[in-house]
Amino acid sequence: MLSLFPTLLSWDQVSPFLIRIVLGAIFLHWTYKAMKHRPVSTNKKVVALIEFVTGSLLIIGLWTQAAAIIAGLNLIVRLVERIQKKAFLTDGVNYYLILFVLTLSILVTGPGIWAKDILGL
Secondary structure: OOOOOHHHHHHOOHHHHHHHHHHHHHHHHHHHHHHHOOOOOHHHHHHHHHHHHHHHHHHHOOOHHHHHHHHHHHHHHHHHHHHHOOOOOOHHHHHHHHHHHHHHHHHHHOOOOOOHHHHOO
16 A cells, blocks of 8 residues: 555554544533523433443544434534524534535544444453
8 A cells, every 4th residue: 555654554443432532522512502592491411321331432432433413414404504594604514514415424434543442351
C-alpha cells in the first residue's frame, strides 16, 4: 500500500476511538442543554435520556454499534426537522450531516481502542 506516512497505519484504531469520544461528548452536551432549561416537557426528557444513554455508551465503548445506530436515528430526525424548516445546507444541517457520517463510520469500523466492546469486559 502506498502511503505518505506508512508508520501511522499502525495507529488505525485511534481514529474510531477519537470519533467515538467526540460523538459521546456531543450527545452528553445536548443532554445537559436540554435538561438545563426549566420546565422540560416529557418528550424532551425522553429524548434527553436517550441522548444521555447513547453518549455514555459511546464514551465507554460499550455496545458501540448499537449506540451508533441510535445516534444515527437521532441525527436523521434532527436533519429532517431542519430540512422541513427549509434550512437545508445551512450550518446546522451541515453539522448534523457530518455527525451522521461519523456515526456511520463508527458503525462500520467499530469502537477503536480502549472500548469495552474490544476488551470483552
